[in-house]
Amino acid sequence: MVRNEHSPYLENIAAYAVGALDAEEIAALESHLQTCASCRTELAEYRLLSESMLTAVPPRQPSVALRNRIQSRLPGARKDARPRWNWSPGFTAGALAFVVLLALNVYSVSQMRALQLQQTQLARQYQSGQTVLAMLSYPATERLPIASESLAGSFLLDKDRNLAALIVWKMPQLPEDQTYQIWLIAPQGDRTSAGIFRPEDGQAYTTQIIFPKQGFSNYVGIGVTVEPAGGSDQPTGERVLKVDF
Amino acid sequence: MDHSDDIDLVGRVAKGDERAFLALYDRHVSRVYGLTLHILGEPMLAEEATQDTFLKLWSRARQYLAERGPFLSWLLTIARRVAIDRVRLESRRPVLTDANDPEDVWQNTPDLGTVSEETRWRSLHFAVQSLHPDQRRVIELAYYQGMSQSQIAEVLGWPLGTVKTRLRAAMENLREVWNEK
Ligand SMILES: [Zn+2]
Numbered sequence: 001m002v003r004n005e006h007s008p009y010l011e012n013i014a015a016y017a018v019g020a021l022d023a024e025e026i027a028a029l030e031s032h033l034q035t036c037a038s039c040r041t042e043l044a045e046y047r048l049l050s051e052s053m054l055t056a057v058p059p060r061q062p063s064v065a066l067r068n069r070i071q072s073r074l075p076g077a078r079k080d081a082r083p084r085w086n087w088s089p090g091f092t093a094g095a096l097a098f099v100v101l102l103a104l105n106v107y108s109v110s111q112m113r114a115l116q117l118q119q120t121q122l123a124r125q126y127q128s129g130q131t132v133l134a135m136l137s138y139p140a141t142e143r144l145p146i147a148s149e150s151l152a153g154s155f156l157l158d159k160d161r162n163l164a165a166l167i168v169w170k171m172p173q174l175p176e177d178q179t180y181q182i183w184l185i186a187p188q189g190d191r192t193s194a195g196i197f198r199p200e201d202g203q204a205y206t207t208q209i210i211f212p213k214q215g216f217s218n219y220v221g222i223g224v225t226v227e228p229a230g231g232s233d234q235p236t237g238e239r240v241l242k243v244d245f
Numbered sequence: 246m247d248h249s250d251d252i253d254l255v256g257r258v259a260k261g262d263e264r265a266f267l268a269l270y271d272r273h274v275s276r277v278y279g280l281t282l283h284i285l286g287e288p289m290l291a292e293e294a295t296q297d298t299f300l301k302l303w304s305r306a307r308q309y310l311a312e313r314g315p316f317l318s319w320l321l322t323i324a325r326r327v328a329i330d331r332v333r334l335e336s337r338r339p340v341l342t343d344a345n346d347p348e349d350v351w352q353n354t355p356d357l358g359t360v361s362e363e364t365r366w367r368s369l370h371f372a373v374q375s376l377h378p379d380q381r382r383v384i385e386l387a388y389y390q391g392m393s394q395s396q397i398a399e400v401l402g403w404p405l406g407t408v409k410t411r412l413r414a415a416m417e418n419l420r421e422v423w424n425e426k
Pocket of ligand 1: 005006009010032036037038039040
């Protein structure tokens with residue numbers, strides 16, 4: 001390094017970038033930086049390095065309880081921050097509606113306690129509208145009608161990616177102590193829970209995203225029943241809809 | 246990891262959207278907790294610092310400016326400050342060994358982002374680990390314990406000039422690794 005007017009300052013720039021200078025040195029360096037572009041460039045590079053060092057530590061998972069603890073301490077949180085959809089006459093229940101509703105509802109996926117971490121991560125990948133759109137336009141996505149006397153809707157199934165979306169029109173609200181629960185039905189009739197949900201007030205559609213732990217090829221259909229709040233191990237209540245694959 | 250999703254989420258958090266907040270938590274908590282645990286060395290303290298960090302995210306999301314840099318860097322800068330303030334508050338002796346840093350934790354940790362980002366993080370991590378032990382001690386104390394060079398000189402009983410030389414050499418070494426990409 002050539003000794004010149006910058007030398008005493010240049011020598012301090014790395015330490016400054018990691019916050020290790022003492023107070024007098026900081027004042028001197030900062031006043032030099034105001035007038036010296038080459039030292040500012042040097043600092044910018046060390047700042048980037050310093051920032052990267054924040055991630056040079058192995059990631060670790062804290063206890064599961066921490067999430068709830070933090071959530072319970074959020075002042076003034078709005079539980080329902082979804083935008084309301086304005087239904088216009090020209091707006092029909094086509095693919096575009098599904099895209100919008102999927103995008104709006106995927107946030108709820110990360111909240112579903114029944115889902116495993118791996119599934120939550122999958123959900124995050126599907127947060128972008130582009131990916132949801134890709135799912136809908138994917139040639140292998142099947143759109144199955146919902147078989148029920150009182151309810152209408154569709155079941156989108158993408159077996160290749162092990163992803164499905166249940167979309168139901170105007171699902172009736174349930175009393176506080178009840179919930180809807182989705183079941184995956186195995187060929188022998190065994191039922192596996194795929195999550196619980198309650199319809200949102202004022203929403204025309206209810207959309208639920210489903211990622212089974214095992215592939216959809218292990219199942220022949222899904223059903224939805226009414227269960228006590230919190231869900232059940234096996235279906236106990238009235239079945240409100242069923243879809244055969 | 247998609248940075249534009251982060252920007253969208255933090256914008257929602259600024260408006261009080263709890264779901265968006267939890268999505269950011271799920272994405273980044275392992276990095277926040279990893280950093281605070283590295284700085285504080287004790288799981289209980291690290292969880293408290295993680296909590297303080299996310300509560301600050303909740304109250305200050307409006308202050309995040311996307312043009313200044315990635316959201317994760319902003320969040321981890323807060324986490325580092327919170328944890329270092331805690332170190333000072335506890336006036337705990339700094340952790341001079343690095344017992345809680347086994348390499349195998351890299352194997353099954355989620356949320357490492359894309360492969361190329363992971364490679365860069367890992368290479369910098371291993372660069373810090375493989376610094377000359379004297380250089381590494383200075384980096385650990387300065388960067389991860391928030392000590393000034395004169396405090397380090399006092400703690401380690403080294404001349405101040407030695408501390409400065411070693412810190413500068415360590416940073417130059419790390420910069421070389423970082424620039425290789
Ligand atoms: Zn200069």
